Amino acid sequence: MSMNTVLLAIGSEDESRLEELAETAASVVDPNGRIVLLHVFDRQRYDTIETQLNIDPDSEVTPDDVSQRSRIVTDVAERLERAGVDYEIRGALGETADSILGEAETLDADLVVVGGRTRSAAGKALFGSTSQRVLLEADCPVTFVKERSEERTEAAVPA
Template identity: 50%
Template sequence: MSLDTIVVAVSDEAERTESVAQTAIDVAGPAGATVRLVHVFSEGGYETVKDQLEFGPDDEVTSDTVATRHATIREVGAMLSAAGIEYESHGAVGDTSDEVLELAERVDADMLIVGGRGRSAAGKAVFGSTAQKILSNAPCPVTYVRAP
């Protein structure tokens, strides 16, 4: 299977960021793939982050520009750059699973990488609702990275 485009869902949860980034490096590096980082904001979260980033009055502000300047995207991007991997940043506002799946379709992704929380013994059989929806509906293979 050829891997040209890998979509990586980036969350605000710091404990997942490094493991998701390292997985993207491990997969994209040998394949020479381009990584598409995506951060999905809730409506309120988007407005809060946009205000915190203090865009100028003449700046064009889109969900992509907000995501590009967002700390977690910058952190993962720096790790990818240091590993010599090309990446692009994408942002969206809405339901995380819907937006990640839409981007995967739009860019014809060859793989999706998503992170998730560690689960208790009873919860290991069930993924979180966002991860479950992505795993069930993805147009390509999905790598699920459990938080350390």
């Protein structure tokens, strides 16, 4: 199956798994394909970043511009660059799942890569409401990436 366009969705809560997200997307995209790195902001986060970057709210700055200046986007972009992968950066403002699903449709993405919460004590991956909606509603396959846990020790199972 061709993976020409891979949508890699990241948000501020993905900070601890940027490496895994970048590696996953880079490992599945076609050699001449591209990764669209989508950073979704809610209004509050967007306003905070605008303030931090001293962006005049009346200027013609778009969510794309703001996401290009976001630290986590820069981090992932550098990782994709080192992996020699073609990528572009997009920003979206609004509800995360809606933004990801909308962008996947607009791009006609072959795959969506999203992050999720760490495993629960029972060892199951916990899907947040966003990743769950994307998994259920996307028109293309979705790869779910959870951060590697720091502890690799397996819990002792009672005999």
